[in-house]
Amino acid sequence: MIWNAFAIAVREIGRNLTRAFLTVLGIFIGVAAIITMVTLGQGATLAVKAQISSLGNNLLTLRPGAGFGSRASAAGTPHFTEKDAVIIEEQIAGIAAAAPVRTASLSTIYLQNARLSTVTGTTPIYFQINKWNLAEGRFFTDIDLRSGAAVCVIGPTVRKELFGTENPIGAKIRIGKASCEVIGLLVGKGQAGMFDQDDTIIMPLSALQRRMIGKTSSHDISQIAISAQDGVDSNVLITEITSLMRQRRNLQRNQDNNFNIFDTRQIAETLGATTQLMTMLLAAVAGVSLLVGGIGIMNIMLVSVTERTREIGIRLAIGATAGEVLLQFLVEAVTLSCVGGLLGMLLAFGLCAGLARLIQVPFNFNAQINLIAFLFAAAVGVLFGYAPARRAARLNPIDALRHE
Amino acid sequence: MNPPAVTPLIELHGLTKTYGVGDAAFQALKGIDLTIHRGEFVAIMGPSGSGKSTLMNVLGCLDTPTAGSYHYQGIAVESLDTNERSLLRRYALGFVFQGFNLLARTSSLDNVELPLLYRGVSRKERHEKAVAALTSVGLPTKLDSTPAELSGGQQQRVAIARAIVTEPSTLFADEPTGNLDSVTTGDVMELLTRLNLDRGITVLLVTHDDHVATFARRTVLIKDGLIESDVVRAGTPLRT
Numbered sequence: 001m002i003w004n005a006f007a008i009a010v011r012e013i014g015r016n017l018t019r020a021f022l023t024v025l026g027i028f029i030g031v032a033a034i035i036t037m038v039t040l041g042q043g044a045t046l047a048v049k050a051q052i053s054s055l056g057n058n059l060l061t062l063r064p065g066a067g068f069g070s071r072a073s074a075a076g077t078p079h080f081t082e083k084d085a086v087i088i089e090e091q092i093a094g095i096a097a098a099a100p101v102r103t104a105s106l107s108t109i110y111l112q113n114a115r116l117s118t119v120t121g122t123t124p125i126y127f128q129i130n131k132w133n134l135a136e137g138r139f140f141t142d143i144d145l146r147s148g149a150a151v152c153v154i155g156p157t158v159r160k161e162l163f164g165t166e167n168p169i170g171a172k173i174r175i176g177k178a179s180c181e182v183i184g185l186l187v188g189k190g191q192a193g194m195f196d197q198d199d200t201i202i203m204p205l206s207a208l209q210r211r212m213i214g215k216t217s218s219h220d221i222s223q224i225a226i227s228a229q230d231g232v233d234s235n236v237l238i239t240e241i242t243s244l245m246r247q248r249r250n251l252q253r254n255q256d257n258n259f260n261i262f263d264t265r266q267i268a269e270t271l272g273a274t275t276q277l278m279t280m281l282l283a284a285v286a287g288v289s290l291l292v293g294g295i296g297i298m299n300i301m302l303v304s305v306t307e308r309t310r311e312i313g314i315r316l317a318i319g320a321t322a323g324e325v326l327l328q329f330l331v332e333a334v335t336l337s338c339v340g341g342l343l344g345m346l347l348a349f350g351l352c353a354g355l356a357r358l359i360q361v362p363f364n365f366n367a368q369i370n371l372i373a374f375l376f377a378a379a380v381g382v383l384f385g386y387a388p389a390r391r392a393a394r395l396n397p398i399d400a401l402r403h404e
Numbered sequence: 405m406n407p408p409a410v411t412p413l414i415e416l417h418g419l420t421k422t423y424g425v426g427d428a429a430f431q432a433l434k435g436i437d438l439t440i441h442r443g444e445f446v447a448i449m450g451p452s453g454s455g456k457s458t459l460m461n462v463l464g465c466l467d468t469p470t471a472g473s474y475h476y477q478g479i480a481v482e483s484l485d486t487n488e489r490s491l492l493r494r495y496a497l498g499f500v501f502q503g504f505n506l507l508a509r510t511s512s513l514d515n516v517e518l519p520l521l522y523r524g525v526s527r528k529e530r531h532e533k534a535v536a537a538l539t540s541v542g543l544p545t546k547l548d549s550t551p552a553e554l555s556g557g558q559q560q561r562v563a564i565a566r567a568i569v570t571e572p573s574t575l576f577a578d579e580p581t582g583n584l585d586s587v588t589t590g591d592v593m594e595l596l597t598r599l600n601l602d603r604g605i606t607v608l609l610v611t612h613d614d615h616v617a618t619f620a621r622r623t624v625l626i627k628d629g630l631i632e633s634d635v636v637r638a639g640t641p642l643r644t
């Protein structure tokens with residue numbers, strides 16, 4: 001009987017291809033839209049989180065100036081000293097490491113290639129704090145730091161611009177006034193917003209101070225990169241670092257902080273939450289499109305209800321039982337909905353794969369949203385395909401035949 | 405000449421049908437007693453609104469009576485549930501409607517195969533029987549035509565083919581020629597007569613065309629929901 005109903009349903013679909021097409025189309029678009037939006041939204045969230053966490057784990061950055069968007073500008077406020085970094089690391093519990101950072105924008109030259117690069121002078125622990133990995137060569141060591149060796153580690157962008165495909169390890173490049181040997185190549189982290197993290201040259205702080213620019217003052221440290229130990233509350237650390245630095249900078253009670261602390265984890269959480277919100281918004285939009293698709297299906301079904309009611313009357317008059325007629329309609333609705341749903345899932349898969357590459361977010365197949373969208377669409381299709389049939393099949397055959 | 409004591413095909417006692425309830429209630433059948441035997445060809449006549457269609461629909465189990473008894477081959481139809489009535493239609497009854505009631509956008513062949521599909525007949529046998537039925541109504545060349553591609557007379561003949569393909573014991577035809585011109589009316593009536601004579605199918609025919617009624621050997625006249633006369637034409641004995 002089920003097979004029979006299936007055969008009849010398939011004949012009926014074949015006979016009303018326009019209606020079948022419109023039903024399938026409504027579900028198809030709804031399903032494809034909701035899956036694509038949610039999948040891409042989640043991909044974007046992941047991408048943002050990955051980028052933020054590539055900046056460094058539990059990373060706090062101590063910077064001069066009253067802070068982002070504040071009236072007091074960073075210019076004119078004193079920078080930090082190397083001692084500050086040492087004291088912070090020693091005196092505050094819960095800190096894994098602190099590295100003094102001095103940056104300078106210097107011309108770099110290798111053979112005919114010249115460009116302006118951001119050069120960072122720091123201590124070896126900096127690589128760990130900022131989660132840099134080596135692609136080739138080695139990092140510089142404490143020995144290099146103490147001797148002020150003219151060595152540097154470069155990011156992939158610098159390598160590409162200066163060396164092209166040539167192996168940079170062991171090559172000497174000119175940075176500012178001095179020559180410097182490339183000893184390591186970093187694994188790229190990619191863009192962080194507008195800013196290319198991979199466009200970097202990192203060398204021992206002592207080398208940068210002495211050879212490249214010449215030490216001018218003890219307050220020449222523009223940033224201190226600090227990593228917290230796992231599980232330590234960064235807010236507590238920020239409070240402690242703040243009071244320590246106020247004391248070291250001789251700030252009076254009535255004076256504002258002339259430094260600020262940038263907390264990567266907090267930013268990551270904020271951005272993560274924002275993209276999450278975006279995902280939910282997109283999902284809501286997609287849900288509406290699915291609903292509209294559902295209403296479209298309902299309309300098609302309702303428009304054909306007169307014709308279908310008479311059809312049911314004919315079938316009943318010929319000797320079909322109400323059960324057989326309902327089974328046929330159910331099979332019809334389920335078949336159309338499933339075909340639409342499956343096609344929608346296929347399209348969504350293609351769209352997600354293509355768009356994810358285009359906007360450079362990771363594409364993870366999300367089985368859950370596929371299932372939800374499919375089930376919802378199928379439910380809509382079945383409900384609106386089946387409900388009118390249910391009403392009609394309850395009628396006397398003659399009343400169904402007379403339906404106008 | 406007394407008919408032998410066999411179970412009548414159709415036996416009605418005090419059958420009534422009321423449409424609507426309360427003030428809007430309208431009694432379309434007011435107590436019909438009628439006995440019809442296997443092999444008869446009965447014309448039901450009467451003015452418009454007298455209850456002919458109502459009677460046919462009740463007899464054909466397309467509608468349920470309000471009161472009274474209806475036995476089909478000795479079976480009390482009132483005691484059957486919806487499903488059982490469907491099965492009775494499927495295995496014993498055939499219908500031809502004034503408005504044809506064919507499935508739209510569906511070939512003649514598929515329309516005629518439809519009742520066989522519900523009987524679970526195999527694909528091959530379905531095809532053979534449908535072709536035979538369409539041939540017997542004179543449409544062997546219109547197997548693949550949809551109703552829209554056929555004239556009224558042709559559509560009615562497809563409907564008749566659909567009704568007889570299951571070899572029902574009774575064929576109900578409610579004004580089958582009502583929408584047809586006189587030539588096609590003649591064709592359809594000849595077809596019905598042949599089915600009655602050659603295959604022994606009992607035919608109940610509603611018409612208000614006197615000429616059409618002459619094809620039948622028995623004429624039942626209905627007025628205002630009651631039988632006014634029931635005449636068997638001389639010289640044509642009842643088959644039993």
Ligand SMILES: Nc1ncnc2c1ncn2[C@@H]1O[C@H](COP(=O)(O)OP(=O)(O)O)[C@@H](O)[C@H]1O
Binds near residue numbers: 423452453456459
């Ligand atoms: N579904 C219905 N609801 C209410 N009244 C009906 C319905 N069908 C028929 N009638 C009424 O019952 C009477 C008999 O109708 P019908 O059997 O169709 O007459 P006939 O076929 O003899 O012209 C008419 O007065 C008609 O108005």
Ligand SMILES: [Mg+2]
Binds near residue numbers: 456457
């Ligand atoms: Mg009538």
